[in-house]
Each structure stands twice: as structure tokens, then as C-alpha cells.
Amino acid sequence: MSILVTRPSPAGEELVNRLRARGRSAWHLPLIDFAPGSELAQLPARLAALRPGDLVFIVSKHAVNYASPFLSRLGLSWPDTLKYHAVGRTSGLLLHTASGLPVDYPHDGESSDHLLRLASLQHVAGLRALILRGNGGREVLEETLRQRGAEVGYCECYQRSPVHYDGEQQSRRCLRLGINTLIITSGEMLQQFYTLIPEYYRVSWLLQCRLVVVSERIGALARQLGWTDIVVANAADNDALMRVLL
Numbered sequence: 001m002s003i004l005v006t007r008p009s010p011a012g013e014e015l016v017n018r019l020r021a022r023g024r025s026a027w028h029l030p031l032i033d034f035a036p037g038s039e040l041a042q043l044p045a046r047l048a049a050l051r052p053g054d055l056v057f058i059v060s061k062h063a064v065n066y067a068s069p070f071l072s073r074l075g076l077s078w079p080d081t082l083k084y085h086a087v088g089r090t091s092g093l094l095l096h097t098a099s100g101l102p103v104d105y106p107h108d109g110e111s112s113d114h115l116l117r118l119a120s121l122q123h124v125a126g127l128r129a130l131i132l133r134g135n136g137g138r139e140v141l142e143e144t145l146r147q148r149g150a151e152v153g154y155c156e157c158y159q160r161s162p163v164h165y166d167g168e169q170q171s172r173r174c175l176r177l178g179i180n181t182l183i184i185t186s187g188e189m190l191q192q193f194y195t196l197i198p199e200y201y202r203v204s205w206l207l208q209c210r211l212v213v214v215s216e217r218i219g220a221l222a223r224q225l226g227w228t229d230i231v232v233a234n235a236a237d238n239d240a241l242m243r244v245l246l
Helices: 010-022 040-048 061-073 089-101 111-118 140-149 167-177 187-196 199-204 215-223 238-246
Strands: 002-005 027-028 032-035 055-058 084-086 127-135 153-157 158-162 181-183 211-213 230-233
Touching: 002 010, 002 158, 002 167, 010 027, 010 238, 027 055, 027 111, 027 215, 032 061, 032 187, 040 127, 055 089, 061 089, 061 127, 084 089, 111 140, 127 140, 140 153, 167 199, 181 238, 211 215, 211 238, 215 230
Parallel strands: 002 027, 002 181, 055 084, 055 127, 127 153, 181 211, 211 230
Antiparallel strands: 032 158
């Protein structure tokens, strides 16, 4: 097994190093870079506009990594009158560590669907909900909360931008390395990588690889694109991916 890890830095390098330490052949090709979001400066005002008992959603650890230091630089803290939710364990524990406040998150998976099954989110009519995210995404979370009667807003705390590569060159490199297993942790990156690879290499190599993803939603997209050997990890963190790969 020769594994290509496409998740961004530094988590991607960490996963590659852990795999190599266990004797696996692993390589890193990050598909996305991160930067501060266009609405990060508006975060204090948007938090202040919420009422006691309103909801704040953290969709990834990147939201915490940009939002929490920004608040700290202003001498502000996370309001303790709000109810905090995270899509997964990693982001939930990170926010809890940064804020000292309780954070509710699903324990049976890391997706919007798992989050929306929490008992604390079944009756949200009349509440305001602020989703801290990157540039786009989490529409399912927004739509479902609205259907349940919440007033939903966003704050773009970070931005994702694609890393550009030469598709022909990367295809030849992957073949030279014997890559036969791909780790892809978002639908956006899956579509980006599929588009990057020229059609000849898609048919002869890419779609023949085993694909490890982190949600059923990404798995469904992969099947639409033509993959048949798909493994869904039960969480998005490196520990879950290690369990699948080992």
C-alpha cells in the first residue's frame, strides 16, 4: 500500500509521519491553503448581537484557530451566555480548551448530519444561530436549522484557497510512487483532485485507487465520479484515519 495524503498542513504532514513510523509508504500533496477570513473582524460584533441561550457553531478546527487568537488579541473572550456546538470531537475539544466553556458535539461521527441529530438541536425555534466557517460550505446545517425555526447567520473566519499543481506532472509522480490509496477529507478537495488529474490518468489510475473519506456524503460524491473502492472513516481526525489505514 502506498498512500497519498491530501489534507492540508500541518495535519497532513502529521498523518504522513505517523504512517511512515508504522512502516507504511505515505506521501503528502496538500490541496488547500488557509488564510484569515474576510469577516473575521466582524466576529466580536456578531457574537455580541446574540442573546443568552443563542447558538454558535464551529464547523472545523480552522474556525477556532483563527477566531480564538483574534478575540484574545482584542482582550475579548468567548461569551459564556451562549451555547456552543462543534461538528466533531477535534474542533469541539479545541474550542473547549480555548474558551473553558462546554461544547456539545456528536460522538458517533463528524458531519453536519451527525451534529443535527443532537438532542440539544431538536428544538431551536426562535433562537439565533451563528455558524463560524470558511468561505462557503455547511449549507445543510443552515437549511436544517432554518427549517427548525432558527434565525441563521454566518461569519467567515477563515478562507480556503486551492493549491495549484500541474496535473500531468502529479499523475506521473503518483504512478512512479505506486500510489494506490488516497486520503481525501472534504468534497471540495475530492472534486478538485478529480479535476486536476487528466482524463487518461483518471481512467487508468485515479479511479482504480482505494479512496478513504471521512463522511458518507463524500463517499456518495466519489461514487458519482466513478470510484468503487471507497472506505468511510468514522471521524475526520488523524486517529480515525490511522485506524482505517492500519
